[in-house]
Amino acid sequence: MATACAHCPLHRSSLFLDHSPDDTRFMQQFKVGEMTIDPGTTLLMEGSNSPQLFTALRGMGLRYKTLADGRRQVLNLVFPGDFIGLQAGLMGEMGHSVQATSAMTLCVFDRAGFWSFFRSHPERAFDLTWLAAVEEHFMGEALTSMGQRTALGALAWAFVRIMQRGESIGLAKDGIMPLAYRQQDMADALGLSLVHTNKTLARLRSRQLANWHDGILSVPNLEKLADVAGMELESLPKRPLM
Amino acid sequence: MATACAHCPLHRSSLFLDHSPDDTRFMQQFKVGEMTIDPGTTLLMEGSNSPQLFTALRGMGLRYKTLADGRRQVLNLVFPGDFIGLQAGLMGEMGHSVQATSAMTLCVFDRAGFWSFFRSHPERAFDLTWLAAVEEHFMGEALTSMGQRTALGALAWAFVRIMQRGESIGLAKDGIMPLAYRQQDMADALGLSLVHTNKTLARLRSRQLANWHDGILSVPNLEKLADVAGMELESLPKRPLM
DNA sequence: CGGTCGATTGACACCTTTCAATACGGGTGG
DNA sequence: CCACCCGTATTGAAAGGTGTCAATCGACCG
Structure with a gap:
């Protein structure tokens, strides 16, 4: 049973910019349907x-690139509210793959109707560009993290950002939220080996900074964790919801 | 003496998508003037x-983020044809700084006229989004490089991409092109220390893979260098020119 | 000529990776 | 019902890549 855009639960989140009623109507007509996929399913290669574009409604996933020798780099975690497939829609093909790591529900949009954004709804086209800029901004932060932080700091940074995102979309309560990834996923995201990631997680746990176990992340004190990461505790930039 | 958009030398480059005559006229009217800056000048903070946006016409620069403790991460090198200031134009403020590392000439656009893109020229708005997607794509590649490659591979990768870009805009001839950066810049771009960068450069030189000296990069055999980087030698994706 | 900036080198410490082995839970087939 | 297999998490030890500290050198400049 598909959710009507007008009643989309994500709209209530503080993270997203508001839609005008007209925008909502437009997106509704643009929406082809809903899709549910199992953990491990590859959504885009x-x-x-x-031919389709998506917005994540529920569940988690990740974007990644595969290298010639089989290793992979995780570019980004996918959370509810993320728009998926922009690159394919624009540049003709995806620069990375997208995979679900938990059960996911997705809004499905038709790529063919995509172009009407730019012709008939300039505000929505503007949002799309904004979205791309937000992604670029975040990727710049990730690059900085990998280049300048030690493993402990990198994991701390990641957990802070994850917790902030979780809070902003109602996934987290009192510093506790679900986090449906394997240690290998996080290792690939931060450019660390699995073994070292595991040991660094143990260190964060013993220092009571962050505890990630059985798909549950708990952070007793976000400020202390941000301190370890050497980052300012700024709120996430607002972003459009497609 | 400002260059007319219709005679912009960059249009002849194979890297950029074509403009329609109408697009060219539109950009011309949007262009406020030209600007020349000295090496070391900070263009955006x-x-x-x-209030202004730029397109690099000549010269080189870099985008970077500064950390609390004074270190910095170079996000991207700026070459002729790059659009500068998109984040500020969209999200309200820059997520990084932009600095010239050589003398630069820039096209200056007025941010106020920016919005008319989306209302009156949907094709150009589309190009803008495309541009953001290309940047994101490239940053994903950089992230992969930092996460998965060793120092030797990372430098090889960087030089291949730089040489490709140089060739596509006519800066490089026979594997030789100007490259106006310090070793420290490249180190900050790849998340390496200056010392290690220096030693790795020496290694590339002794193996006759790449020689970067006195602002000149020379690569005798691009394929061999790409091989060291462990990358496929694909051509750069076409991108819009603003 | 002293001073500054970028490039270069050597030695050493440290973070991270790699190799190996064990533990634990869930699923499957005998 | 139990043995077996597989994916994930853990742990120890050794090897290797990278960072830090320090000193030298050459070019440019006031």
Whole structure:
């Protein structure tokens, strides 16, 4: 049973910019349906040219690139509210793959109707560009983290950002939220080996900074964790919801 | 003496998508003037809200973030054809700083006229989004490089991409092109220490893979260098020119 | 000529990776 | 019902890449 855009639970989140009623109507007509996929399902493949675009409604996933020798780099975690497939829609093919790590529900949009954004709804086209800029901004932060932080700091940074995102969309309560990834996923995201990631997680746990166990992340004191990461505790930039 | 958009030398480059005559006229009217700056000049500051946007015409620069403790992460090198200030234009403020490392000539656009893109010229708005997607794509590649490659591979990767870009805009001839950065800049871009960068450069030189000296980069055999980087030698994705 | 900036080198410490082995839970087939 | 297999998490030890500290050198400049 598909959710009506007008009643989309994500709209209540503080993270997203408001829609005008007209925008909501427009998105509704643009929406083809809803889709549920199992953990492990690959939604989009690098180099593919999907006829569809998505917005994550529920569940988690990740974007990643695969290298020639089989290793992979996780570019980004996918959370509810994220728009998926922009690159394919614009550049013709995906620069990375997208996979679900938990059960996911997605809004499905038709790529063919995509162009009408730019012709008939300039505000929505503007939002799309904004979204791309937000992604770039975040990726710049990730790059900085990998380049300048030690493993402990990098994990701390990641957990702070994750917790902030979780709080802003109502996934987190009192510093506790679900986090459906394997240690290998996090290792690939931060450019660390699995073994070292595991040991660094143990260190964060013993210092009572963050505890990630059985798909549950708990952070007793976000400020202390941010301190370890050497980051300012700023709120996430607002972003459009497609 | 300002260059007319219709005679912009960059249009002849294979890297950029074509403009329609109408697009060219539109950009011309949007262009406020030209600007020349000295090496070392900061064009945009992180957190600032510039009233102007730029396209690099000549010269080189870099985008970077500064950390609390004074270190910095170089996000991207700036080459002729790059659009500067999109984040400020969209999100209100820059997520990074932009600095010239050589003398630069820039096209100056007025941010106020920016919005007319989306209302009156949907194709150009589309290009803008495309541009943001290309940047994100490239940053994903950089992230992969930092996360998965060793120092030797990372430098090789960087030089391949730089040489490709140089060739596509006519800066490089026979594997030789100007490259106006310090070793420290490249170190900050790849998340390496200055010392290690220096030693790795020496290694590339002794193996006759790449020689970067006195602002000149020379690569005798691009394929061999790409091989060291462990990358496929694909051509750069086409991008819009603003 | 002293001073500054960027490039270069050597030695050493440290973070991270790699190799190996164990533990634990869930699923499957005998 | 139990043995077996597989994916994930953990742990120890050794090897290797990278960072830090320090000193030298050359070019440019006031």
